[in-house]
Amino acid sequence: MKKVFDVVIVGGGIVGCAVAWYFSHFDLEILLLEKESDVCCGVSKANTGIIHSRSYWTPSTLKGELHLRSLVLFPQAEKELNLHSPQTGALTVALIREEMTFLKVLKERGNISGAEIIGPKESIEIEPSLNPRIFACYYDPETRIISPFALNLALAEFAALNGVHFILDEEVTGFESMGNRIRILGRNDWYLGKRVINCAGLYATKLARLSNDAVSAHRFFRGQYFVLDRECAPLIRHVLYPVPTEESKGILVSPTPEGNILVGPNFEPVDEEDTATTFWGLKEVEEGARKLIPFLPLEQTITTFSGLRPTLPERDFRIFFSSSLPGLLHLCGIESPGLTASLGIAEYVGEKLKDSGITLREKRISPRTAFPVFRNCGFEERERLIAENPDWGKIICRCEEVTLAEVKHALSSPIPASTLDGLKRRVRVMAGRCQGGFCGMYLPTIMMQELDCDVKEVFKSTRGSFYLLGKIEDVVKENAPTC
Amino acid sequence: MPRHVEAQVVVIGGGPAGMAAALSSFENGAEPVFLLERGKYLGGILNQCIHPGFGLHYFGEELTGPEYAEQFIERLKKTRVEVFLDTTVLEITKDRVVRAVNPAGVWEFRAENVVLSMGCRERTRGMLRIPGHRPAGIFTAGLAQYLVNIEGYLPGKEIVILGSGDIGLIMARRLTLEGACVKAVVEIKDSLSGLLRNYVQCLLDFDIPLLLSHTVTNILGKDRVEGVVVNKVNTHGQIIPEGEQFIGCDTLLLSVGLIPENDLSKKAGIPLCPFTGGPFVDEYFACDLEGFFACGNVAAVFDLVDYVTMVSTMVGGKIGSPSLDRKPPRHMLVPASGVSQVIPQRIREGKEGFLFIRSQHAFRDAVLSLSLEGREFQAMRIPLCYPSEMVKVNLQDIQWPSEKGEVQISIRGKRIHGVG
Numbered sequence: 001m002k003k004v005f006d007v008v009i010v011g012g013g014i015v016g017c018a019v020a021w022y023f024s025h026f027d028l029e030i031l032l033l034e035k036e037s038d039v040c041c042g043v044s045k046a047n048t049g050i051i052h053s054r055s056y057w058t059p060s061t062l063k064g065e066l067h068l069r070s071l072v073l074f075p076q077a078e079k080e081l082n083l084h085s086p087q088t089g090a091l092t093v094a095l096i097r098e099e100m101t102f103l104k105v106l107k108e109r110g111n112i113s114g115a116e117i118i119g120p121k122e123s124i125e126i127e128p129s130l131n132p133r134i135f136a137c138y139y140d141p142e143t144r145i146i147s148p149f150a151l152n153l154a155l156a157e158f159a160a161l162n163g164v165h166f167i168l169d170e171e172v173t174g175f176e177s178m179g180n181r182i183r184i185l186g187r188n189d190w191y192l193g194k195r196v197i198n199c200a201g202l203y204a205t206k207l208a209r210l211s212n213d214a215v216s217a218h219r220f221f222r223g224q225y226f227v228l229d230r231e232c233a234p235l236i237r238h239v240l241y242p243v244p245t246e247e248s249k250g251i252l253v254s255p256t257p258e259g260n261i262l263v264g265p266n267f268e269p270v271d272e273e274d275t276a277t278t279f280w281g282l283k284e285v286e287e288g289a290r291k292l293i294p295f296l297p298l299e300q301t302i303t304t305f306s307g308l309r310p311t312l313p314e315r316d317f318r319i320f321f322s323s324s325l326p327g328l329l330h331l332c333g334i335e336s337p338g339l340t341a342s343l344g345i346a347e348y349v350g351e352k353l354k355d356s357g358i359t360l361r362e363k364r365i366s367p368r369t370a371f372p373v374f375r376n377c378g379f380e381e382r383e384r385l386i387a388e389n390p391d392w393g394k395i396i397c398r399c400e401e402v403t404l405a406e407v408k409h410a411l412s413s414p415i416p417a418s419t420l421d422g423l424k425r426r427v428r429v430m431a432g433r434c435q436g437g438f439c440g441m442y443l444p445t446i447m448m449q450e451l452d453c454d455v456k457e458v459f460k461s462t463r464g465s466f467y468l469l470g471k472i473e474d475v476v477k478e479n480a481p482t483c
Numbered sequence: 484m485p486r487h488v489e490a491q492v493v494v495i496g497g498g499p500a501g502m503a504a505a506l507s508s509f510e511n512g513a514e515p516v517f518l519l520e521r522g523k524y525l526g527g528i529l530n531q532c533i534h535p536g537f538g539l540h541y542f543g544e545e546l547t548g549p550e551y552a553e554q555f556i557e558r559l560k561k562t563r564v565e566v567f568l569d570t571t572v573l574e575i576t577k578d579r580v581v582r583a584v585n586p587a588g589v590w591e592f593r594a595e596n597v598v599l600s601m602g603c604r605e606r607t608r609g610m611l612r613i614p615g616h617r618p619a620g621i622f623t624a625g626l627a628q629y630l631v632n633i634e635g636y637l638p639g640k641e642i643v644i645l646g647s648g649d650i651g652l653i654m655a656r657r658l659t660l661e662g663a664c665v666k667a668v669v670e671i672k673d674s675l676s677g678l679l680r681n682y683v684q685c686l687l688d689f690d691i692p693l694l695l696s697h698t699v700t701n702i703l704g705k706d707r708v709e710g711v712v713v714n715k716v717n718t719h720g721q722i723i724p725e726g727e728q729f730i731g732c733d734t735l736l737l738s739v740g741l742i743p744e745n746d747l748s749k750k751a752g753i754p755l756c757p758f759t760g761g762p763f764v765d766e767y768f769a770c771d772l773e774g775f776f777a778c779g780n781v782a783a784v785f786d787l788v789d790y791v792t793m794v795s796t797m798v799g800g801k802i803g804s805p806s807l808d809r810k811p812p813r814h815m816l817v818p819a820s821g822v823s824q825v826i827p828q829r830i831r832e833g834k835e836g837f838l839f840i841r842s843q844h845a846f847r848d849a850v851l852s853l854s855l856e857g858r859e860f861q862a863m864r865i866p867l868c869y870p871s872e873m874v875k876v877n878l879q880d881i882q883w884p885s886e887k888g889e890v891q892i893s894i895r896g897k898r899i900h901g902v903g
Contacts, residue, residue, distance in 0.1 A: 285801035390586035460619035464706030
């Protein structure tokens with residue numbers, strides 16, 4: 001007999017994991033299916049990582065409503081998740097007088113005590129690298145920054161700790177009605193759920209259309225970014241927004257909780273799910289960012305990347321039950337501010353399911369304990385950790401000061417890393433200035449030992465992304481020289 | 484509680500520079516001397532350089548990297564230099580407290596002298612801003628060298644190498660010998676970055692094409708590299724859109740330059756030279772901050788390990804030496820036209836030691852010129868010089884003027900284009 005889950009979540013991005021986090025507070029059998037070998041692989045891994053304050057909500061939209069709800073939920077969630085989002089505050093920069101109107105709108109919309117519109121002189125005082133030729137800034141004290149990886153993983157780990165089943169490497173290909181249940185078809189197996197929540201991010205409309213539900217296909221808009229060396233961190237203190245365009249929040253310069261600076265994104269339509277960076281895209285980002293910080297040290301770039309926004313024509317979230325399969329809830333068009341709104345989305349989904357007849361009975365939950373981060377520990381604490389386990393005394397990544405203990409833990413945690421990118425998202429190996437030039441020497445061996453796998457199974461991300469071809473003698477045996 | 488250790492000398496990094504500095508400071512009477520190495524073995528990058536070509540200047544014979552390292556490892560064994568392996572330094576303060584960790588715990592050394600010999604790291608794709616996808620199969624050449632020579636793995640079958648630096652050239656040959664196909668070495672400049680002998684022995688002898696004035700402008704492949712797009716560049720290094728070519732490959736190696744590894748030096752507040760990327764040093768390789776020395780690639784990227792050994796050995800002799808006064812240096816050296824780097828940048832006496840100069844371009848019939856306040860006080864003829872080979876001058880061969888001040892160093896001559 002197949003197990004019947006009360007709730008099946010499709011997709012392990014921030015939204016899927018937030019939904020899992022939410023439902024794991026209740027006495028329910030929950031399953032989460034993710035097509036990649038890890039959570040946080042799609043839209044969730046490539047965004048600006050900002051918890052936008054209420055100054056930036058969009059009135060009379062669903063995304064606006066869920067944005068506000070989410071902000072209420074974050075403080076308690078951060079406690080449970082053992083996660084911290086630094087409150088950096090933000091400056092929205094009006095370059096010319098005409099843009100002042102927008103600053104006033106933000107101030108009114110937020111109605112935040114301590115928020116104010118300030119002139120260039122005052123702006124430079126609190127943000128010395130800012131372009132001195134601006135017209136004015138809106139200062140918002142409540143904006144926070146968060147690591148999207150850390151949030152996504154913390155939500156997933158909390159859910160796993162509190163009973164949610166995760167199945168990775170399982171792509172959902174369709175749904176079938178089974179009376180009052182839904183059969184979820186995967187590439188490897190099928191599953192039964194009373195309720196199914198489509199949190200497939202980029203692929204959400206594709207899945208919705210597979211179940212014959214009327215929704216426009218997503219249009220993808222790409223955004224490219226630079227990541228700057230942590231040496232640049234003292235350069236900026238706040239999240240810096242330009243005045244937004246019709247299409248997007250514009251090109252930002254933002255600190256990250258890890259101590260880097262993030263620059264981007266631009267906004268460009270792409271045909272497919274194309275996450276390449278381009279010469280012109282990066283140039284556009286550079287030009288945009290220099291309007292805010294003229295002497296932005298882009299020569300200190302450590303990497304560039306791009307992310308996609310899955311958008312609907314109405315540029316709003318659409319969360320609706322399937323007309324053909326009652327009990328199947330679709331979450332489409334979850335673009336910016338998806339990360340900020342994620343907890344609000346989860347709560348809203350909870351209400352929808354409750355309305356549809358699911359009983360939410362609270363259970364005792366175990367809060368997530370955060371594993372120590374060596375870099376953030378003092379030397380006394382480090383001494384204690386090493387005495388406990390000598391792996392804490394072995395530095396694997398020098399740029400980010402990551403120890404063998406942390407790498408091993410990431411490979412065996414509740415939602416374990418199984419790839420190099422998975423390790424990067426968890427413990428920041430390969431994420432520093434040398435981009436894996438140093439730790440790349442040791443990680444394959446550690447992964448092979450800890451995961452008990454062959455070198456050919458050490459992947460960067462997907463199954464096709466092998467890191468090394470194999471042992472020299474084996475490869476030479478298998479392949480004649482190619483030229 | 485962290486272990487506190489008093490030291491006369493702490494050397495950070497057990498590569499060729501650190502080994503020579505530790506050895507010579509001990510041999511000159513310093514004790515205790517600690518040599519801290521983050522790897523499992525002494526020798527640093529020499530261990531993965533299994534090709535010959537080391538030691539011609541210093542030992543008068545041709546050795547492989549591990550053989551060269553072995554000379555020092557054996558000599559160190561006969562001393563009371565305390566070698567700490569598997570030990571990573573995380574912090575140095577300006578008053579020379581060195582904090583390190585290893586599997587035994589946290590160590591705090593209070594050192595009278597600190598020798599910085601952390602070597603260098605490789606430039607990455609991100610720094611070059613090469614657009615495209617981010618698949619597996621992009622390696623810096625040195626990392627690939629470690630994976631092939633130490634771990635015995637083949638990174639890929641069809642290889643494109645960006646940059647004609649020495650590690651890239653050496654790896655082109657290595658990978659060919661291991662059965663891979665190196666499709667091209669792509670160099671943005673109109674001349675070779677590495678040594679001429681490496682071009683001959685690693686590319687010409689194996690029919691590997693070298694594309695000068697070209698660069699990689701796009702990386703394709705979602706999971707693993709599937710190919711790169713290569714474009715010609717003009718004399719200013721700008722991409723010429725026409726005539727781009729696609730080269731199918733599963734691996735891209737980057738041999739696009741080395742950066743002295745000075746994270747720790749910065750934490751200690753040691754002033755760094757914008758041209759070398761390493762600390763400013765005087766002719767004894769002492770830094771501007773008292774009690775600190777910098778030798779080897781942490782100070783400036785050298786092209787021959789023999790030179791690294793020479794300067795590092797001198798450092799040992801100067802540590803604790805009363806002749807090392809802290810008076811302001813007489814001369815500050817700065818690179819001028821035709822010169823990209825000069826080390827040392829400070830001259831105190833100008834009697835012993837060397838001046839290393841890296842030219843900006845390849846020149847023939849060149850003149851190396853030293854001027855003080857715009858007045859040339861020394862000119863030396865150099866028949867040939869390449870950016871890949873530092874010009875080495877004995878300091879005692881220079882007639883240093885009696886007045887103090889800034890000395891500009893320039894090279895003029897006929898530019899050589901192509902591989903030369």
